[in-house]
Amino acid sequence: MSLDGYIADSNESLDFLSLVEQEGQDYGYTEFIKSVDTIIIGRKTYDKVISMGYEYPHTDKDVYIITRTERPAIGTYKYYTGNLQDLVYSIKSKPGKDIYCDGGAEIVTELLKNHLVDELIISVIPILLGNGIRLFKDGQTLQKLNLVNSKQFDRGLVQLHYKCVTN
Amino acid sequence: MSLDGYIADSNESLDFLSLVEQEGQDYGYTEFIKSVDTIIIGRKTYDKVISMGYEYPHTDKDVYIITRTERPAIGTYKYYTGNLQDLVYSIKSKPGKDIYCDGGAEIVTELLKNHLVDELIISVIPILLGNGIRLFKDGQTLQKLNLVNSKQFDRGLVQLHYKCVTN
Numbered sequence: 001m002s003l004d005g006y007i008a009d010s011n012e013s014l015d016f017l018s019l020v021e022q023e024g025q026d027y028g029y030t031e032f033i034k035s036v037d038t039i040i041i042g043r044k045t046y047d048k049v050i051s052m053g054y055e056y057p058h059t060d061k062d063v064y065i066i067t068r069t070e071r072p073a074i075g076t077y078k079y080y081t082g083n084l085q086d087l088v089y090s091i092k093s094k095p096g097k098d099i100y101c102d103g104g105a106e107i108v109t110e111l112l113k114n115h116l117v118d119e120l121i122i123s124v125i126p127i128l129l130g131n132g133i134r135l136f137k138d139g140q141t142l143q144k145l146n147l148v149n150s151k152q153f154d155r156g157l158v159q160l161h162y163k164c165v166t167n
Numbered sequence: 168m169s170l171d172g173y174i175a176d177s178n179e180s181l182d183f184l185s186l187v188e189q190e191g192q193d194y195g196y197t198e199f200i201k202s203v204d205t206i207i208i209g210r211k212t213y214d215k216v217i218s219m220g221y222e223y224p225h226t227d228k229d230v231y232i233i234t235r236t237e238r239p240a241i242g243t244y245k246y247y248t249g250n251l252q253d254l255v256y257s258i259k260s261k262p263g264k265d266i267y268c269d270g271g272a273e274i275v276t277e278l279l280k281n282h283l284v285d286e287l288i289i290s291v292i293p294i295l296l297g298n299g300i301r302l303f304k305d306g307q308t309l310q311k312l313n314l315v316n317s318k319q320f321d322r323g324l325v326q327l328h329y330k331c332v333t334n
Contacts, residue, residue, distance in 0.1 A: 003289065003312065003327070004303035005172040019311070112295065122170065126314050126329060128279065130307035136171030140297035144186070145170065147293050147323030156314030160170070160325060162293060 002125050006132035007105060012048070016127050020155040027123060027159060028151075036061065037097035040087070042104025043067035043079070062091075066107055088116045105135050112164075113141050119163050120145070126156035169292050173299035174272060179215070183294050187322040194290060194326060195318075203228065204264035207254070209271025210234035210246075229258075233274055255283045272302050279331075280308050286330050287312065293323035 001007050008014055020027075039061050046065045049056055056063070056077070063077040064087060071079040080087060088111065091099055101107055101117070111117045122135075144165040151159045168174050175181055187194075206228055213232045216223055223230070223244070230244040231254060238246040247254060255278065258266055268274055268284070278284045289302075311332035318326045 003287075003329070004307070120170075124327065126312040128303060128307065128310040128312065130309045131305055134305075136295065138298050138301075140171070140295065142297045143295040145293040145295065145323070147319060147325065150317060150319040150325045152314060152317040156312070156329075158314065158317045158325070158327060160291065162170070162323075 001122060001135045002127050002129040002132075004128045004130065005134050005136060006129040007103065007135045009129050009132040012133065014048075014052075016125060016129060019127060020123075020125055020153070020157040022153075022155050025153065025155070027153065027157060032121070033058075033100070035098050036100040038062040038064070038091050038099045039102050040064050040066060040084075040099060040107060041102040042107045043069075044106075045103040066104070084110050085114050085116065105133060105137065108135065109137060109140060112143055115141075115143075115164070115166070117143075117164050119148070119161065122160045122162075124158045124160065168289060168302045169294050169296040169299075171295045171297065172301050172303060173296040174270065174302045176296050176299040179300065181215070181219075183292060183296060186294060187290075187292055187320070187324040189320075189322050192320065192322075194320065194324060199288070200225075200267070202265050203267040205229040205231070205258050205266045206269050207231050207233060207251075207266060207274060208269040209274045211273075212270040233271070251277050252281050252283065255281075272300060272304065275302065276304060276307060279310055282308075282310075282331070282333070284310075284331050286315070286328070289327045289329075291325045291327065 002016060009016060039058055041063065043065050046056065059076055064080040065077055066084060067079050067081055070081050073079065084107070088099065101111060145162040146165055148161040148163055169183060176183060206225055208230065210232050213223065226243055231247040232244055233251060234246050234248060237248055240246065255266065268278060312329040313332055315328040315330055
């Protein structure tokens with residue numbers, strides 16, 4: 001997110017991320033994604049990635065695209081219209097690696113509300129966008145955090161890694 | 168601010184700051200305040216500090232309390248009802264140390280809008296408050312930043328130090 005808390009600007013653009021693009025620097029993504037076998041992604045975020053001309057390259061993982069409208073699966077990617085809590089409980093009840101919630105402020109909000117987030121990794125981009133789509137909206141639940149680590153990178157990105165404190 | 172961007176909770180309380188209180192740890196404040204000879208503080212923030220039973224201990228500095236209502240000075244502290252830009256230009260035109268804008272989302276917003284902020288030091292407290300008073304409100308001006316430094320502390324506070332990029 002930007003320092004002022006936006007994950008997209010007021011045109012829903014992610015252009016500000018180019019400020020921290022650097023050849024050979026993936027900000028730990030390759031290592032991180034190895035620890036994951038399931039991805040939950042909001043339908044809007046998924047469509048955004050595809051509309052930007054990217055493939056969604058996680059064919060080796062269980063991918064759930066969260067939506068309100070039933071749609072046929074895309075290869076191994078399933079659209080999921082059910083209860084998000086039930087989905088997470090069900091995945092967590094089986095042995096496996098971590099679940100990665102790949103963006104979507106609505107999904108993150110819903111998961112935080114139900115205390116279903118174990119860890120947060122927030123990359124702070126060195127810009128005040130001034131306006132846009134917030135990751136953390138008003139009117140949410142209090143959640144204490146423990147800092148695991150913070151890391152700063154050449155282009156001024158600071159990555160903050162927290163564990164959610166269970167009460 | 169909290170990780171979700173609040174500088175006070177929905178009751179205007181600063182109690183969440185106690186999460187990072189630690190004996191002998193002032194997060195660089197003593198060193199920082201030596202670099203400053205002028206303080207600009209919002210009237211609400213000033214009253215908040217006083218209402219919490221603290222003294223405002225900067226009698227060795229020029230203190231301007233920004234307000235809409237004329238009031239008599241308190242010792243060396245002057246109430247200032249004029250134009251904020253004019254005040255900053257006037258102070259900057261004279262030789263001296265740095266100016267510290269001591270909180271007040273409204274003041275920070277106004278200064279950022281007029282590109283009168285040179286540096287930002289943001290301490291991120293390890294909590295999602297969920298609601299409250301935001302430091303960075305919607306509908307502001309875009310401002311690119313250069314990261315000077317980030318520093319993490321024992322209690323999980325991460326201090327982010329930026330310089331504003333002038334266009």
